[in-house]
Amino acid sequence: MPCGTWEAIHIVDGLLNNDSTIDPDTIHADTQGQSLPVFGLAALLGFDLLPRIRNWADLNFYRPDAAAGYTHIDSLFGDDVIDWDLVKRHWQDLMRTTISIREGAVSSVTLLRRLGNHSRKNRLYRAFRELGRAIRTITLLRFLNDPQLREQITAITNKAEGFHKFSDWIMIGGVLGHNDPDVHERIVKFNELAANCAIYSSALDITDAANQLAAEGHPVDFDDLATVTPYLTHTIRRMGDLVLDLAEPEQPQTRLDLEPKVLFRAGA
Incomplete structure:
Protein backbone atom coordinates (compact mmCIF):
# COMPACT_ATOMS: atom_id res chain seq x y z
CA MET A 1 0.00 0.00 0.00
CA PRO A 2 1.40 3.41 -0.89
CA CYS A 3 1.47 6.02 1.85
CA GLY A 4 -1.63 8.17 2.06
CA THR A 5 -3.94 5.56 0.52
CA TRP A 6 -7.37 5.23 2.12
CA GLU A 7 -7.13 1.80 3.79
CA ALA A 8 -10.74 0.91 3.03
CA ILE A 9 -9.99 -0.01 -0.58
CA HIS A 10 -7.50 -2.68 0.54
CA ILE A 11 -9.38 -4.23 3.43
CA VAL A 12 -11.58 -6.67 1.48
CA ASP A 13 -8.72 -8.06 -0.64
CA GLY A 14 -6.89 -9.09 2.51
CA LEU A 15 -9.73 -11.43 3.45
CA LEU A 16 -10.34 -12.71 -0.08
CA ASN A 17 -6.65 -13.64 -0.41
CA ASN A 18 -6.69 -15.49 2.91
CA ASP A 19 -5.45 -19.07 2.38
CA SER A 20 -5.32 -20.18 6.02
CA THR A 21 -7.60 -22.73 7.66
CA ILE A 22 -9.44 -19.89 9.39
CA ASP A 23 -12.41 -18.56 7.43
CA PRO A 24 -13.13 -15.09 8.86
CA ASP A 25 -16.53 -13.49 8.39
CA THR A 26 -15.98 -10.22 10.30
CA ILE A 27 -13.81 -7.22 9.44
CA HIS A 28 -12.60 -4.87 12.17
CA ALA A 29 -10.85 -1.64 11.26
CA ASP A 30 -10.37 1.96 12.26
CA THR A 31 -11.97 4.95 10.55
CA GLN A 32 -9.89 4.61 7.38
CA GLY A 33 -10.99 0.99 6.96
CA GLN A 34 -14.53 1.92 6.02
CA SER A 35 -16.53 3.93 3.54
CA LEU A 36 -20.07 3.70 2.20
CA PRO A 37 -19.17 1.65 -0.94
CA VAL A 38 -17.02 -0.67 1.21
CA PHE A 39 -19.95 -1.30 3.58
CA GLY A 40 -22.03 -2.28 0.57
CA LEU A 41 -19.35 -4.47 -1.02
CA ALA A 42 -18.49 -6.21 2.26
CA ALA A 43 -22.16 -7.07 2.83
CA LEU A 44 -22.51 -8.58 -0.66
CA LEU A 45 -19.34 -10.63 -0.10
CA GLY A 46 -20.75 -11.97 3.19
CA PHE A 47 -18.44 -10.04 5.54
CA ASP A 48 -19.66 -8.14 8.58
CA LEU A 49 -17.76 -4.82 8.57
CA LEU A 50 -17.49 -3.58 12.18
CA PRO A 51 -15.08 -0.63 12.26
CA ARG A 52 -14.15 1.68 15.10
CA ILE A 53 -15.20 4.97 13.53
CA ARG A 54 -13.84 8.28 14.76
CA ASN A 55 -16.56 10.91 15.34
CA TRP A 56 -19.22 8.42 14.27
CA ALA A 57 -21.83 10.61 15.98
CA ASP A 58 -21.42 13.05 13.08
CA LEU A 59 -22.40 10.41 10.51
CA ASN A 60 -25.81 10.38 8.85
CA PHE A 61 -28.45 7.82 9.74
CA TYR A 62 -30.45 7.20 6.56
CA ARG A 63 -34.21 6.63 6.65
CA PRO A 64 -35.61 3.62 4.76
CA ASP A 65 -38.34 5.87 3.36
CA ALA A 66 -39.50 9.44 3.74
CA ALA A 67 -42.46 8.47 5.94
CA ALA A 68 -40.37 6.48 8.43
CA GLY A 69 -40.37 7.92 11.94
CA TYR A 70 -39.25 6.53 15.28
CA THR A 71 -40.59 7.27 18.74
CA HIS A 72 -37.32 7.35 20.68
CA ILE A 73 -34.49 7.61 18.15
CA ASP A 74 -35.94 9.81 15.41
CA SER A 75 -33.49 12.60 16.26
CA LEU A 76 -30.64 10.39 15.06
CA PHE A 77 -31.97 10.45 11.51
CA GLY A 78 -31.72 13.34 9.10
CA ASP A 79 -33.80 13.93 5.99
CA ASP A 80 -31.73 11.65 3.74
CA VAL A 81 -33.65 8.65 2.40
CA ILE A 82 -32.16 5.49 0.89
CA ASP A 83 -32.84 5.21 -2.83
CA TRP A 84 -34.00 1.59 -3.00
CA ASP A 85 -35.04 1.99 -6.63
CA LEU A 86 -31.40 2.73 -7.54
CA VAL A 87 -30.23 -0.40 -5.72
CA LYS A 88 -32.95 -2.51 -7.36
CA ARG A 89 -32.22 -1.09 -10.82
CA HIS A 90 -28.52 -1.96 -10.60
CA TRP A 91 -28.81 -5.10 -8.47
CA GLN A 92 -27.62 -7.40 -11.26
CA ASP A 93 -24.61 -5.12 -11.85
CA LEU A 94 -23.80 -5.21 -8.14
CA MET A 95 -24.01 -9.01 -8.07
CA ARG A 96 -21.95 -9.43 -11.25
CA THR A 97 -19.25 -7.17 -9.83
CA THR A 98 -19.28 -8.98 -6.47
CA ILE A 99 -19.01 -12.41 -8.12
CA SER A 100 -16.15 -11.17 -10.32
CA ILE A 101 -14.28 -10.04 -7.20
CA ARG A 102 -15.03 -13.29 -5.36
CA GLU A 103 -13.77 -15.35 -8.34
CA GLY A 104 -10.64 -13.22 -8.69
CA ALA A 105 -11.53 -11.81 -12.10
CA VAL A 106 -11.16 -8.28 -10.77
CA SER A 107 -9.46 -6.93 -7.67
CA SER A 108 -11.56 -5.12 -5.07
CA VAL A 109 -8.73 -2.58 -4.85
CA THR A 110 -9.03 -1.81 -8.56
CA LEU A 111 -12.80 -1.53 -8.31
CA LEU A 112 -12.86 0.66 -5.22
CA ARG A 113 -10.24 2.97 -6.68
CA ARG A 114 -12.51 3.48 -9.67
CA LEU A 115 -15.45 4.00 -7.34
CA GLY A 116 -13.67 6.79 -5.48
CA ASN A 117 -14.98 10.23 -4.71
CA HIS A 118 -14.07 11.38 -8.21
CA SER A 119 -16.64 8.96 -9.66
CA ARG A 120 -19.79 10.22 -7.99
CA LYS A 121 -21.60 10.27 -11.36
CA ASN A 122 -20.73 6.61 -11.88
CA ARG A 123 -23.97 4.61 -11.57
CA LEU A 124 -22.23 1.57 -10.08
CA TYR A 125 -20.57 3.78 -7.48
CA ARG A 126 -23.93 5.32 -6.59
CA ALA A 127 -25.53 1.88 -6.25
CA PHE A 128 -22.75 0.59 -3.95
CA ARG A 129 -22.93 3.81 -1.96
CA GLU A 130 -26.71 3.57 -1.59
CA LEU A 131 -26.49 -0.03 -0.37
CA GLY A 132 -23.67 1.03 1.95
CA ARG A 133 -25.88 3.72 3.45
CA ALA A 134 -28.39 1.08 4.49
CA ILE A 135 -25.76 -1.33 5.84
CA ARG A 136 -23.87 1.37 7.76
CA THR A 137 -27.07 2.72 9.32
CA ILE A 138 -27.92 -0.79 10.53
CA THR A 139 -24.37 -1.22 11.87
CA LEU A 140 -24.51 2.09 13.77
CA LEU A 141 -27.85 1.10 15.31
CA ARG A 142 -26.36 -2.25 16.35
CA PHE A 143 -23.43 -0.36 17.84
CA LEU A 144 -25.77 1.82 19.91
CA ASN A 145 -27.95 -1.07 21.01
CA ASP A 146 -25.35 -3.68 21.96
CA PRO A 147 -22.77 -2.88 24.69
CA GLN A 148 -21.02 -6.23 24.08
CA LEU A 149 -20.55 -5.34 20.42
CA ARG A 150 -18.97 -2.01 21.39
CA GLU A 151 -16.62 -3.83 23.78
CA GLN A 152 -15.75 -6.38 21.09
CA ILE A 153 -14.88 -3.71 18.51
CA THR A 154 -12.76 -1.78 21.02
CA ALA A 155 -10.98 -4.90 22.30
CA ILE A 156 -10.13 -6.23 18.83
CA THR A 157 -8.86 -2.91 17.49
CA ASN A 158 -6.86 -2.34 20.69
CA LYS A 159 -5.15 -5.71 20.10
CA ALA A 160 -4.10 -4.52 16.68
CA GLU A 161 -2.87 -1.21 18.11
CA GLY A 162 -0.96 -3.12 20.80
CA PHE A 163 0.78 -5.25 18.18
CA HIS A 164 1.74 -2.19 16.12
CA LYS A 165 3.13 -0.48 19.23
CA PHE A 166 5.13 -3.59 20.15
CA SER A 167 6.44 -3.93 16.58
CA ASP A 168 7.51 -0.27 16.60
CA TRP A 169 9.33 -0.81 19.90
CA ILE A 170 11.18 -3.91 18.71
CA MET A 171 12.27 -2.36 15.41
CA ILE A 172 15.96 -1.45 15.56
CA GLY A 173 16.69 1.88 13.93
CA GLY A 174 13.06 2.73 13.29
Missing part, protein backbone atom coordinates in the same frame (compact mmCIF):
# COMPACT_ATOMS: atom_id res chain seq x y z
CA VAL A 175 13.78 4.61 10.06
CA LEU A 176 13.10 3.54 6.48
CA GLY A 177 16.25 5.02 5.00
CA HIS A 178 15.66 3.89 1.45
CA ASN A 179 13.07 4.80 -1.18
CA ASP A 180 12.94 1.35 -2.75
CA PRO A 181 9.49 -0.18 -2.00
CA ASP A 182 11.01 -3.69 -2.09
CA VAL A 183 13.38 -2.67 0.70
CA HIS A 184 10.45 -1.23 2.64
CA GLU A 185 8.54 -4.49 2.28
CA ARG A 186 11.49 -6.57 3.48
CA ILE A 187 11.99 -4.31 6.49
CA VAL A 188 8.32 -4.53 7.44
CA LYS A 189 8.23 -8.32 7.00
CA PHE A 190 11.43 -8.90 8.99
CA ASN A 191 10.18 -6.53 11.69
CA GLU A 192 6.89 -8.40 12.00
CA LEU A 193 8.74 -11.73 11.98
CA ALA A 194 10.93 -10.56 14.89
CA ALA A 195 7.85 -9.24 16.73
CA ASN A 196 5.96 -12.51 16.25
CA CYS A 197 8.94 -14.55 17.45
CA ALA A 198 9.20 -12.43 20.59
CA ILE A 199 5.45 -12.67 21.21
CA TYR A 200 5.52 -16.46 20.74
CA SER A 201 8.44 -16.81 23.14
CA SER A 202 6.67 -14.68 25.76
CA ALA A 203 3.46 -16.70 25.33
CA LEU A 204 5.42 -19.92 25.98
CA ASP A 205 6.96 -18.38 29.11
CA ILE A 206 3.51 -17.33 30.34
CA THR A 207 2.21 -20.86 29.67
CA ASP A 208 5.08 -22.41 31.63
CA ALA A 209 4.55 -20.02 34.54
CA ALA A 210 0.80 -20.72 34.68
CA ASN A 211 1.36 -24.49 34.50
CA GLN A 212 3.98 -24.29 37.25
CA LEU A 213 1.62 -22.36 39.53
CA ALA A 214 -1.15 -24.89 38.88
CA ALA A 215 1.23 -27.80 39.55
CA GLU A 216 2.13 -26.26 42.91
CA GLY A 217 -1.53 -26.10 43.87
CA HIS A 218 -2.12 -22.40 43.32
CA PRO A 219 -5.45 -21.54 41.66
CA VAL A 220 -5.05 -19.79 38.30
CA ASP A 221 -8.13 -17.76 37.52
CA PHE A 222 -9.17 -17.26 33.89
CA ASP A 223 -9.93 -13.56 34.38
CA ASP A 224 -6.50 -12.98 35.94
CA LEU A 225 -4.75 -14.88 33.16
CA ALA A 226 -6.64 -12.87 30.53
CA THR A 227 -4.96 -9.68 31.77
CA VAL A 228 -1.46 -11.02 31.05
CA THR A 229 -0.21 -9.71 27.72
CA PRO A 230 2.45 -11.33 25.51
CA TYR A 231 3.56 -7.85 24.40
CA LEU A 232 6.21 -7.77 27.12
CA THR A 233 9.23 -5.52 26.70
CA HIS A 234 11.05 -5.60 30.05
CA THR A 235 12.12 -9.24 29.51
CA ILE A 236 13.67 -8.56 26.09
CA ARG A 237 17.24 -7.37 25.58
CA ARG A 238 16.50 -5.42 22.45
CA MET A 239 20.16 -4.52 21.81
CA GLY A 240 21.54 -7.83 23.05
CA ASP A 241 23.13 -10.66 21.10
CA LEU A 242 20.96 -12.07 18.32
CA VAL A 243 21.96 -15.74 18.05
CA LEU A 244 20.73 -18.05 15.28
CA ASP A 245 20.55 -21.59 16.67
CA LEU A 246 19.72 -24.14 13.98
CA ALA A 247 19.65 -27.09 16.39
CA GLU A 248 16.38 -29.02 16.59
CA PRO A 249 14.43 -27.39 19.44
CA GLU A 250 12.55 -29.26 22.12
CA GLN A 251 8.82 -29.49 21.62
CA PRO A 252 7.41 -26.46 23.44
CA GLN A 253 4.55 -26.74 25.91
CA THR A 254 1.71 -24.82 24.33
CA ARG A 255 -1.21 -26.19 26.35
CA LEU A 256 -2.28 -24.73 29.67
CA ASP A 257 -2.42 -27.70 32.03
CA LEU A 258 -4.75 -26.13 34.57
CA GLU A 259 -7.40 -27.59 36.82
CA PRO A 260 -10.65 -28.45 35.00
CA LYS A 261 -12.56 -26.02 37.18
CA VAL A 262 -10.47 -23.12 35.94
CA LEU A 263 -10.05 -23.08 32.15
CA PHE A 264 -10.66 -26.58 30.82
CA ARG A 265 -13.97 -27.46 32.38
CA ALA A 266 -15.27 -31.00 32.22
CA GLY A 267 -16.58 -31.72 28.74
CA ALA A 268 -15.12 -28.49 27.32
